Structures are given as C-alpha cells and as structure tokens.
Amino acid sequence: MSEMPRTLNPARSANASCDRPANNRWWRRSAANSWVDFNVTREQRPNAARSIPSPTGALKRTPLGLRIDSVTGSDLDAIGLLQDAARRSLYAYVVAQGREVSRNEAAEAVGLQRTLAAFHLDRLATAGLLDVSYRRLSERTGPGAGRPAKLYRRAATDHTVSLPPRDYLLVGKILAEAIERSGAEETLYGTAREQGAAAGRALARSSGLTLDDLRRDLAERGYEPYQDGSRLRLRNCPFHAVAQEFPVVACGMNLALLEGMLSGGGLDGAYVARLDPRPGECCVALHSKNNVN
Amino acid sequence: MTHHLAVFNVGRPTAPLDSAQLKAFMDGLDPINALSEQAPGFVWRYTAEGTNNATADRPFGDDVIVNFGVWESREHLWDFVYRTEHLDFLRRRREWFQHMDEPYLVLWWVPAGHIPSMAEALAKLAEIRREGPTPAAFTFREPFDPPSALAPSTSTATEPSRPGT
Numbered sequence: 001m002s003e004m005p006r007t008l009n010p011a012r013s014a015n016a017s018c019d020r021p022a023n024n025r026w027w028r029r030s031a032a033n034s035w036v037d038f039n040v041t042r043e044q045r046p047n048a049a050r051s052i053p054s055p056t057g058a059l060k061r062t063p064l065g066l067r068i069d070s071v072t073g074s075d076l077d078a079i080g081l082l083q084d085a086a087r088r089s090l091y092a093y094v095v096a097q098g099r100e101v102s103r104n105e106a107a108e109a110v111g112l113q114r115t116l117a118a119f120h121l122d123r124l125a126t127a128g129l130l131d132v133s134y135r136r137l138s139e140r141t142g143p144g145a146g147r148p149a150k151l152y153r154r155a156a157t158d159h160t161v162s163l164p165p166r167d168y169l170l171v172g173k174i175l176a177e178a179i180e181r182s183g184a185e186e187t188l189y190g191t192a193r194e195q196g197a198a199a200g201r202a203l204a205r206s207s208g209l210t211l212d213d214l215r216r217d218l219a220e221r222g223y224e225p226y227q228d229g230s231r232l233r234l235r236n237c238p239f240h241a242v243a244q245e246f247p248v249v250a251c252g253m254n255l256a257l258l259e260g261m262l263s264g265g266g267l268d269g270a271y272v273a274r275l276d277p278r279p280g281e282c283c284v285a286l287h288s289k290n291n292v293n
Numbered sequence: 294m295t296h297h298l299a300v301f302n303v304g305r306p307t308a309p310l311d312s313a314q315l316k317a318f319m320d321g322l323d324p325i326n327a328l329s330e331q332a333p334g335f336v337w338r339y340t341a342e343g344t345n346n347a348t349a350d351r352p353f354g355d356d357v358i359v360n361f362g363v364w365e366s367r368e369h370l371w372d373f374v375y376r377t378e379h380l381d382f383l384r385r386r387r388e389w390f391q392h393m394d395e396p397y398l399v400l401w402w403v404p405a406g407h408i409p410s411m412a413e414a415l416a417k418l419a420e421i422r423r424e425g426p427t428p429a430a431f432t433f434r435e436p437f438d439p440p441s442a443l444a445p446s447t448s449t450a451t452e453p454s455r456p457g458t
Contacts, residue, residue, distance in 0.1 A: 247383075
C-alpha cells in the first residue's frame with residue numbers, strides 16, 4: 001500500500017485535511033480546522049460554456065449567486081466516502097497522476113485486489129469525486145480488440161462542505177471584481193508579494209529553505225507540485241473557482257504570492273516564478289534559474 | 294459549427310506607443326499576434342492597412358487603440374487569452390493601459406464565415422455599454438450560447454460542436 005499523501009486537495013475534499021494544525025499561513029483553511037462546512041458549493045471546472053450566467057451577473061439577477069445545496073447534499077456524501085482508507089488512497093493516487101488511470105494501475109499502485117479497487121473507484125465516481133471515461137488502451141480496433149478500459153480521473157467539480165456555513169468563494173469573487181473595476185491590481189500584487197514573503201521567511205526561519213521544503217509547503221497548501229524537467233509545476237490551483245472567472249486578478253495574485261515566497265525564503269537566487277499557464281493546471285511554474293533562457 | 298465568436302476590445306495607453314513606457318507592449322505585439330494565429334480555433338484578426346496589427350486605426354480617437362478578431366468558440370478564445378503567454382501580457386495591462394470605467398470588451402456570435410466590419414464592432418461595444426450583457430453582445434464572465442443553441446426549433450440547425458469541453 002503506497003503511503004497516503006498528507007493532504008488531499010482541499011478545494012475538492014474540504015476538510016479531508018483537518019488533521020493538520022493551523023499555523024501562520026497567509027491563507028488559512030480555518031482557524032480551528034475542526035469545523036465541517038455545511039455550505040455546499042459546486043463549481044464547474046474549466047471554462048465550459050455556461051448558458052447560466054456566472055456569479056458576476058448572477059449577483060444582479062439571483063440573490064447571492066451561489067449554489068447552496070442542503071446539508072443532505074451529495075457533496076457531504078462524497079467527502080464522507082473518503083473516510084475509508086482504501087478509497088482515500090485510491091482517490092489520492094488517481095488525482096496525483098493528473099491523467100486517466102485504469103483499474104489495474106490504481107489497484108497495483110495502492111496494493112488492492114483489482115475487483116475491490118474497481119468497486120471503490122466506482123463508488124468514488126458515483127459520488128462525483130472521480131470522472132469516468134472509456135478508451136481502448138491498445139492500438140487495435142475492431143473485432144478482437146476487446147472492450148474499452150474504464151478509466152478514472154479527478155472530477156471536474158469542486159466539493160466543499162463547511163459547518164457552520166461559510167462562503168469565502170463569494171467574498172473572493174466580489175473582491176476580485178472590485179479590484180478589477182477599480183484597477184487596483186498593482187496594490188493586490190504588492191500585498192500578495194508581501195504576504196508570500198512573510199510566509200517564506202516563516203518557513204525559512206529555522207534552517208534556511210530548500211526547494212524540497214518549499215515543495216512540501218506548497219503541497220500542504222493544495223498546489224500539488226510535480227517536477228517537469230527543470231521546472232516545478234503545480235497541478236492544482238487552490239484558487240481555481242476565482243481564477244476561472246477572474247484569471248488576470250487571481251493568476252497575477254498567485255504569481256506575486258509565489259514570487260514573495262521565493263524571495264522571503266531566500267530561494268529567488270535559484271528559482272523564478274513565471275506565469276506559464278497550461279489548461280487544467282495552476283498558472284504559475286517555478287523555473288530553475290540555471291535553465292532559464 | 295454554425296457560429297463563430299467575434300471579440301473587440303479597446304484600450305487607452307498610458308503613454309505614446311513609441312515611448313519607453315509602452316516598449317514592452319509594442320515589442321510583444323508581433324510574437325503574441327503570431328501566437329494567436331497558431332492557437333487552436335483562431336479564425337481571423339483585424340490589421341490596419343499596410344501593418345501587422347491594429348494599432349494604427351483609431352476609430353475612438355487618437356488616444357484609444359483597438360483589438361479585433363474572430364475565433365471558433367468561446368473556449369478557444371478563452372484558452373488563448375488566459376492559458377498561453379498572452380496571460381502574462383494581460384497581467385501587465387495596468388503598466389500600459391489606463392483603467393476604464395465602462396466596458397472595454399465585447400463578444401458576439403457571427404455566422405461562421407462572416408468577417409465583421411469595424412462599424413459592426415463599434416455598434417456592439419456601444420450596445421454592451423448601453424444595455425449590459427445580452428445574447429447579442431456579452432462578456433467572458435457572462436457568456437451566452439450561439440444562436441442555434443438558443444433556437445432548437447430550427448430542426449435543421451446543427452448543434453455547434455464544443456471543442457475543449
């Protein structure tokens with residue numbers, strides 16, 4: 001059984017990560033990390049065309065413009081599923097790959113029997129934590145090619161449960177729009193850079209900061225870092241829902257935060273944060289200065 | 294695909310285009326325009342006569358420059374605008390462009406194959422400034438589906454494909 005990563009993606013698994021102590025983070029998940037948020041929001045991921053206007057307009061048209069399901073909502077059930085250790089490791093494995101994963105691969109990776117893994121994967125899919133697709137894994141087609149394999153990847157939907165109800169997403173969107181309307185981006189970036197630097201300094205306080213330390217910290221914040229040649233890329237955007245609607249504001253802020261962390265942690269001599277967006281990932285990548293052209 | 298998406302936006306530079314302040318913007322125009330032409334879903338972009346960009350045409354007065362193009366779908370345009378090197382260009386917009394209090398960007402559906410005129414673009418921007426986002430003139434944040442998707446009663450209309458979703 002592979003080791004369970006310490007954190008699951010907070011955006012999609014809410015307080016699946018509530019075992020971690022709160023500390024001096026620039027964005028805290030919660031002061032106590034003990035509540036469960038019952039305010040269930042569902043955010044459709046990437047830029048799928050929506051015939052329903054998104055919250056900016058919705059603010060004018062429908063009160064609050066957010067989707068609140070009931071406490072008995074499916075998000076709660078989805079997150080509840082992750083209490084099971086086998087399912088949690090399967091989920092963690094699939095999302096960490098950043099691609100479609102077959103039943104065999106997932107079963108092997110977490111050390112489960114294939115049929116048991118398939119059962120759990122399907123429960124995760126039914127609950128909306130994983131998306132399913134079918135594809136032939138071999139090149140062969142036509143009769144004799146066999147059935148297409150069932151493949152799993154992280155669902156395109158955020159699951160948030162908060163108790164008592166909290167709606168920081170709406171706050172984020174309103175603030176983002178206010179910044180855009182007032183043209184206060186430079187102030188935002190400056191503030192983010194300072195907060196990032198403070199976080200970097202706090203991390204480096206004891207013994208200086210290595211890229212590994214930074215990587216671990218970014219993982220705890222939900223970024224899901226992975227090495228891509230000389231770059232450290234980030235598979236998940238912790239600010240996804242705001243970034244979809246306000247990409248310039250959110251991505252600019254994110255870049256400034258990470259620039260600040262690098263400089264505060266004394267890593268800015270070796271690495272530089274760049275906007276390097278790729279569909280489905282965080283917009284920022286950390287480039288090794290030795291390889292920067 | 295029965296419809297394509299037209300995009301038109303305006304900007305008031307913070308300094309003359311040939312100033313040091315605007316140099317990085319002007320230097321970026323050719324590479325970014327080239328990037329757009331290679332991007333999936335690119336259909337057309339407006340250029341002022343005899344040039345490779347739109348900066349020479351000033352339908353809103355000398356102090357306002359325009360950008361104007363057509364893409365196959367909203368997703369294609371979104372991916373180019375926000376998921377390529379263009380994003381970093383956008384991030385720096387306050388260095389180069391003054392803040393505008395009124396809408397400065399408008400999107401609208403055009404029949405596939407139709408290349409909209411500058412007059413059409415000006416009318417669309419005026420429309421969104423007057424009426425806010427509607428199916429006839431809207432923004433990224435408040436998008437509308439192309440007309441055929443809104444009128445399923447036309448049985449011969451083909452559903453627009455949705456690449457990228």
